[in-house]
Amino acid sequence: MNECDLRQLEITLPFPPRPHLSGARAQRHAQHWATRFGLLADERAHRRFESLGYGRFASYWCSGASFADLVLLAEWITLFFIFDDLQDAAVSEQRAGEYDSLRYRALDVIHRRPGSGAAESPVIAALENLCDRTYPRQTPSAARRFALNLEIWLMGHARENAFRASSTVPGPAEYPRLRRDACTVLPTVDLAEIAERAIVPDALYFGPAYQEIIATTADLMCWINDLHSLAVETETADPINLVTVLRSHRRLSLPEAVDAVRAMIADRVADNLAAVAAIRPEMDELQLSPQVRNAVLRCVRDCQSATAGMELWDRTDTVRFLGAAPARHLSSHC
Template sequence: MAWLFLLDDRVDESDVGRDADLLEEYLHDLQGTALGTRGAAGPMGQALEDLVARASAGMGEVWQFRFRRNVSDYLSACVWQAAHRQAGQVPRPDVFPRWRRACGAILPSFDLVERADGGALPSCVSYSRPYQDLLLAAADLVCWTNDLMTVDKEAAHGDPHNLVLVTAHDRRQDRRTAATEVAAACEHRMRTYTSACRDLTDLTATLGLPDTVRDHADRCAASLLVWIRGHLEWGLRTPRYGARDTYAKES
């Protein structure tokens, strides 16, 4: 989290985050470190190499590949974000949620849930429809509640990479109306999460997986909910976003 915040602030709070070509060059070595194709360069690269190595210790190659790819996708999404800032373009609502997940580095963070809860899930579980539904619903809930908490800050900085601002622009709404729609979308994603939890339990039973694997899958699903709630509680208390002045509590 500390590494992500340092890089995120470097990208969001400086001119490098508004020049896609400059940012692509800046992130070039980090991309190689994330994918394991080149050695680390500079403090951020060395820190990333250390984090990836320690996170991957004892985990299988499939998990390691997925984790590295998700870190790489986050770095690429930073460049996508910079390109939109540079051109003064508001992202299209049909593509924004996918890019928002990547920009938020949520999926590599969620990969660590498996590690913390006992190791990598088998591919028949991690790539199944219920677990993928869980991951995406949880990721959207983290990102969209974050957008509710940060909308005033990002609007003040002229940064449109926020679901409330994207919705307001696309539907020609005021910010408060758009925030209400985003809050309703969060409720829908929460229902998706709840339904997927039941489907995951049914799936692991149908596949006849050992009780240890079934329990592990259920723990991972529960940990995603803890992640969602923990992020919300932190966001409402941290002075980072000036949360008392946003729409999150109302929504």
């Protein structure tokens, strides 16, 4: 076994991917949106965007949504990946301070503070556009949760960058929370609620079952991706990978570390299934209406579909993990 073999390693999951039938069309709309904000550098970038397939990945999050809601989700996911690429490029080119400045401007937009400088930066203008279209769709409570989850994501990037800048491999206890915060599952779950026209009460959202569903969804996506992207991250000496963490701190060989990660994935699948079973008694206790209950269960199903869909997308439907230099496809003015 070598790192390149892991790109095609299939991780069997007990829940099926449920893609929206308009995923390819949403992909085209997301590309038009990125073009409108000047986020793609040239014709080559446009061709690469199709191969990246962010809209197709988004389709696994909301199989029954309206097309407009699918497009909104696809555009957010496009923006999330663009921020990831800008983060990677800034670290590799020793420009972490520039990315910090970008994060601060993004937080101004997220929290509706003046002086974001959106006109000076296409990626900030794109973020502002998405916030303008998303916050009015949410209850005040859900909008606050969404803003908090966006802030957690950007703070997660800052923490990842600190490990990368010091060439330090995070420890096994630190890693799951570090990776979970820096991924975009938390805000994407909020977006899936919009697509499902669900209003998840705070008492349920912050209860143990729903929080565990979100956490296990994030962990499963991140750890599966760590297997599929290991070749690229080994090439760039990126310490933010669970296989690398286990090899470094537990002195495991590559096959041993891969087996350990797969065992951890299986354990988190079991945790997810247990949390899904536990959500029903919590909804009973809160005396939620059938309409609310059904919407919550659709959101839960979306989390499982997105996990299985990401596993498939990673292996078969994107060039993102084939080793292209970060941010090369982006406009230099992002």
